[in-house]
Every structure is written in structure tokens, then in C-alpha cells.
Amino acid sequence: MLTIIAAASENNALGKDNDLVWHLPDDFKRFKLLTSGHYIIMGRKTFESFPKPLPNRTHIIITRQKNYTVPENCIVVSDLNKAISICPENEENFIIGGGQIYKQSIEIADKIELTRVHTSIDADTFFPEFDTNNWKLTEKQHHPKDEKHIYDFTYLTYIRK
Template sequence: MTIIAAIDENNAIGNDNQLLWHLPLDLKRFKSLTQNHVVVMGRKTFDSLGCPLPNRLNIVISSNADYKVPENVLLFNSLSEALESALSKDSNPYIIGGGTIYRQAFEYADTLEITLVHTRIEMTDTYFPKIDFSKWNKIFEEFHPKNNKHLYDFRFITYQKKI
């Protein structure tokens, strides 16, 4: 299972249920990696998307039993139920947020796909869990400088859990 996230240098990932930046290359990479896979997310993340992600089976986790999801979106009340369903349908599902779901899923993940954004956003209320680098091997890294479409320098980093 893979966790995918864009984080700043303080592990910030969002504020008021919104992303902290717009990085077209990151969005393109997210789409490319998650396309035709199961994506698992919390209710707030799903609400922030506005609609299910196309060409992916969307699984939403909510403790609210009355929460309604569109047809073809699966709803579960716990991460364990969501992961059991996800793994029965896809050998490599993606956990796509938010902060609470990332924290709960960290122990199950064997891969981290991180976009490290080289900034420190002040106004933030949601954070990615601290990565214990003694438990992960960096297997890929690619730097992208800021430009007219990207306000910040950033890098794509892939980590594999040490066995």
C-alpha cells in the first residue's frame, strides 16, 4: 500500500480543508500514479475534492453513519474495513489523505510517494505524520525548481519501508 502526499518542510499539508499550493507537475504525478487504482481517503478530503476522482475506485472513511456518497463510491466506518476492501480490489491502493487517515495508515504502508515543497506555510491546520527515516529507504528523488507555473521549488521523493 502506498501513501501519497505533498508536504512542506514542516510537514504541513493543508489549511481549512484546502491544499496549500498549486503545483501542476505534482497534480500530474498524482494522477499518473493513482490512475486505475483504489484511492482511500477521509470524508473531509473527499468533500474537498467536490466529486469522485475519475478512473479510480474511491473509498471514503467516515464515522458518520448517515454520510451519503455518490454511486460507485464505497463508504466505510473504519480504516481497517476500508483497507480490507481496497486490498481485495487492488494490490497497491493509495492512501490520499487527510491528516488523520495518514496517521492511522502509516503502519500499513510499504511505500511513501512524497512531494516535498520547499517552503514553510504559516497558516495551516493539518499535518502529515513525522517520517522516521530510520525505517525508510529513499529509492527515488527528483528536484523541480520554481518557475512561472510553480511558486515553490519542490522534489518528488519515493521511500520504501525497510524490511
């Protein structure tokens, strides 16, 4: 199963200057819970935005750069199809960004785990528009803003129809 996981604002903003545009600790915890022990597919810029590889996950980095070197437990490929072909077939595998990789995978993904952040924000990277007629919303959980979270947000789980 191929699952896209992302946090996007109401105007689909994901990030700016290769960084997130908010700090949502509970969303980070959910991301870790869902992706730990799995293969995670990302673009090079997303990978480079991490201080170090995320623990307990196999990283697949998509880049056109030849001889791109990565730490142990990371795999480099040249395109999305190669990335998917490396993943275990009978497991949930995650697309974690960035914007171009989401755009390339939105038509082939089986599931979307979207954290909808209830704000509109200035960004340079966006989550792609997707036709909700092709998806069934199976879970919805609202999280109000609080002392640790500057924005309200809602976890949305979509399964392809």
C-alpha cells in the same frame, strides 16, 4: 501494497481550512498518473474537498457518520482497517489523506510517495513525522520553481525496509 501519497512542506504542512495551501500543476499530474485505475482511501473531509469524485479511481471514504451518501464508484466505511480490507490485495492501493488518515496508516504502509514542497507554511493539517531509519529512499527528483510553480519541490519515493 499500501502507498501513502502526499505533498507536504518542510514543516509537514498539508493544508488549511480543508484546502491545499499551494497550486503545483506538475504534482497534480503525477498524482493522477500514479493513482488512476487504483483504489484511493481518504477521510470524509478530504473527499468533500473535491468538486466531484476523481475520474478512473475507486474512492473509499472513511467516516463515522451513519448513512453518509456518496456518488457511484465510492464506498463508505467506518475505519481504516475496513477500507484496506476492501482493496484488491495484489494491487497498489493509495492513502490520499487527510492528516488523521495519514497518521493512522504511516506504521502499516509499504511505500510513501512524498512531494516535499520547499517552504514552511501556515496550516491546520500536517503530515505525520516518520522515522527515515525504517524507510529506504529509492527515488528523488527535484523540480525547480517556474512560471507555473511558486515553490521548488522534490518527489521522494520511500519503501519500507
